[in-house]
Amino acid sequence: MIRVVLADDQEMVRMGFAMILDGAEDIDVVAQCADGVEAVEAIRRERPDVALLDIRMPRLNGLEVLRQVADITKVVIVTTFDHDEYVDRALALGASGxxxxxxxxxxxxxxxxxxxxGDALISPQLTVRLLERTRARGVDQPVVPGFSDLTERELEVARLVAHGRTNAEIASELFISMGTVKSHLASIQTRLGARNRVEIAARVWESGHA
Incomplete structure (x- = not known):
């Protein structure tokens, strides 16, 4: 069972998210918090597997909560605000989504x-912008090791990941099963030395294969 602490200053949002997550047979919301200080206390008390944090909260914002608890739990930022600097800061602090x-x-x-x-997931509409910024910060296209080892199908999967596609969308687009997608992703991670799909996408963009 995946134990989750949920923090958002809007009660209706908390209730909605809790209903969605508790509806999944493998997820249990163990605490709900209305501000950042409550979130830190709950995370330290409950030691959840995952914490879902809003960014703009009273007393302590989600990014500061993330900074304080990143060594205790995996953190997924869930917010209305898609500002690039929030995404970059959250990932730099170790967010897992x-x-x-x-x-x-x-x-x-x-x-x-x-x-x-242990993976990371970013809303598809944010992924391409994030990776374009990653590429823009580079000077020349570096040689990224591992791409010559990818099969043609693995390269197709990697490119779709780089463009923000979910596993379900990749399976549909390539007419393959979800299990096959996951198998390809595992192989791609090994060949490219990537820890998760975000790093796969970053390597695709860095190498010019997008």
Whole structure:
């Protein structure tokens, strides 16, 4: 069971997210918090597998909470605000995901599961912007090791990841099963030395394969 602490200053949002997550058979919301200080206390008390944090909260914002608890739990930022600097700061502090509140129930559940399993998930509409910024900061296209080892199908999967596609979308687009997508992703991570799908995407953009 994936134990989750949920923090958002809007009660209706908390209730909605809790209903979605508790509806998943493998997720249990163990605490709900209305501000950042409550969130830090709950995370230290409950030691959850994942913490879902809003960014703008009273007393302590979500990014500061993340900074304080990143060594205790996996953190997924869930917010209305898609400002680039929030995304960059959250990932730099070690967030395991960044989701917009309007991403939908399926992505919310997927984000929690991904974080719990050591992966990272970012709302598709943010992924391309993030990786374009990563590429823009580079001077020349570096030679990224591992790409010559990818099969043609693995390169297709990696490119779709780089453009923000979910596993379900990749499976549909390439006419393959979800299990096959996951198998390809595992192989791609090994060949590229990437820890999760965000790093896969970053390497695709850095190498010019996007």
């Amino acid at each position: 960044f989701l917009l509140k309007d991403s939908g129930p399926q992505l919310l559940v997927s984000g929690v599961r991904a974080a719990a399993s």
